[in-house]
Amino acid sequence: MKSSFHGKIVEIPGIYADNFENAEHQNARAYFLSHYHTDHIQGLHSRELLDVLIRNNVIIYSTELTAAIIDDDKNDDRIMQCVRGLKMGPNLITLPSIPGYNTPEFCLTVTLIPAGHCAGSTMFLFSTETMNILFTGDFRINNNDLPKYKLLHHNDEPIKINTLYVDTTFLNTKYDYFPKRSESVAKMLYEMKKWLNSDETNAIALHTSAKYGYEFVFNEIYKNLDVKVSVGAERWRFYSTIPHLVPGVTNEETKIHLCRKYLTNQILPLKNPLQSVQGYTKIKIKTDEIWKPTMDEEWVNRFRQPYNPAWMDYCDPYHCNDYHKLACGLNRKTMRFKWFQSACHVILNNKCAKYRGSLKYDVIETKYCMQYVKHLRSRCELECPDNLDPVCGISGFDNHVVLFRNDCAFERANCRSGLLEEYEKVDIKVCSYYLNI
Known part of the structure; x- marks a missing residue:
């Protein structure tokens, strides 16, 4: 996983944001973290960074909530000696001198402005006597929110931003509505x-x-x-x-x-709705599903590889930016169709399949998924009989097991599900085992 930003705030020597790599060579005077997402914290928990922070008396600044998240996720208690949570609004901080360089201490006003991206996310407005530098990080703002950003105004007039570091992930006409x-x-x-x-x-x-x-x-x-x-x-x-x-x-x-x-x-x-086990004679039921527990962890992870932190980041769906551009995937071995958020998500699924134990899919034209959906809908049963002849199914999506009222209910679930043929029929003993009956 690479950092989303090189980190250097050029206008203020020694300031770095959302990049903690190569700490020994950066001569940093202070670090700033806009939010705790993987592509913004590269190097944060490295021994190299910790040594530099302690040796040079360098502080990592963030919101109070992000600081709490760092504390919860730390692998060395000493890092919290070098983390400061700032309140929203203006904060006055002191930048230390850089050892071996003719760089004296320096006072800087840092204003934290809500970014609306995730828990603890913020923008940083760096203000000196001569300039304002705004670092947005990842942010989400709609037009109605703009008047609320008083911190970007002075005497009811927008302040002058001399330099703007802005995230451009969704700066594209195809993302015309959120x-x-x-x-x-x-x-x-x-x-x-x-x-x-x-x-x-x-x-x-x-x-x-x-x-x-x-x-x-x-x-x-x-x-x-x-x-x-x-x-x-x-x-x-x-x-x-x-x-x-x-x-x-x-x-x-x-x-x-x-x-x-x-x-x-x-x-x-939840309470087990099977009031009488033998023969399923008395069942309290309001839908087609009699009982819907989740398979145990051992069964769910039967194909997964041993955990490694590297592939957790590697398989993060945030690598894909083409959201809302649906793609159709086909597993040719099982002839199973599946919708994906984008072609990028298909590729990511395939690359990470061996870790997740999931199927691999070829990208095909979306018309085939649409035609298959129409095929399912055309034979979708609107009503099912009330006879009790339980059928056990397992979801190919998240591995939960479902006990259906009868075969018609099972077929209707596959027909009406948001996934194409989500459930696979398995021996009734599987449901019996997980229901302890």
Whole structure:
């Protein structure tokens, strides 16, 4: 994984942002971290950087939340002696002199401005007596947010930016629309509230694709639904250190749980709906699915290679920027079709398949996936009989096992699923084992 930015703020000697590599050769006076994502923290946990920080009295500056994340993810306790969390708004810091160079101490005003990208993300406005330098990092702003950025104004007039370091990942006409975060959260809250109100026994499992970045969502859930999100012990260890920043989470049982893929012990334990095991004679059921547990970790990871930190970064989907440009993939061995977010995601899937234990796909024209979907929909059963003849299926997407009411219900799930033929029919003994029946 390469850093997304070379790091050097040319206008102020010794200032580096979002790049911590080659520390011995940079003569850094201070480092700044806009947010804790992999392509912005290269070298952060290296022994080389730590030695330079301690020897030269150099500080890494970030937001308070990012500093807490560094503390949670550190591999050497000493690094926290060199990390300072700054508050949003203007901060006055002192840059140390550079040993062996004619560079005296220097006072600098650093203004932190919300970037709207992820948990703890910020822009840095470096201000001297003669210039303003704005480093955006990754950011997300819509037009309605612009008036809120008072820190970029003086006496109600925009300040002069002498130099702008701006992220240009989505500076392309093909990305003509991004939904507002408020729109996405409002839709999610509507669906959650409807589900929780429909039955007092209903619960919700939240599956997130990244470890950090959903804290705003958790807080909005708590604010609007008055229910905190229950998290596992590992996540709570971190969140409990910053309760003022993430009030929407708890380590106690609630109806909303945060679940991480492959960590089945964090999934909310719901009551088994099989009231009488023998012959499946009495089943409390509201949908086609009788029971839907997740396969245990050993089964899920049966094809995965031993963990290595290198391929965790290598397989990160953030390497792909062509989001929303759908691509169609075909595994020719199983003749299985699958939609991908982009052709880049197909390539990334194939490169990482041996680590993840997933199928490899060829990129084909999207019309074939569309035709296959139409084929599925054309034979999709609208109604299924109520007879009980259980069928066991396993999802090829996230490896959960599902016990369906009957064969028709199984076929309808494959027909209506957002994935093409998601479920594979397996021996009923598989479901019996995972249901302990």
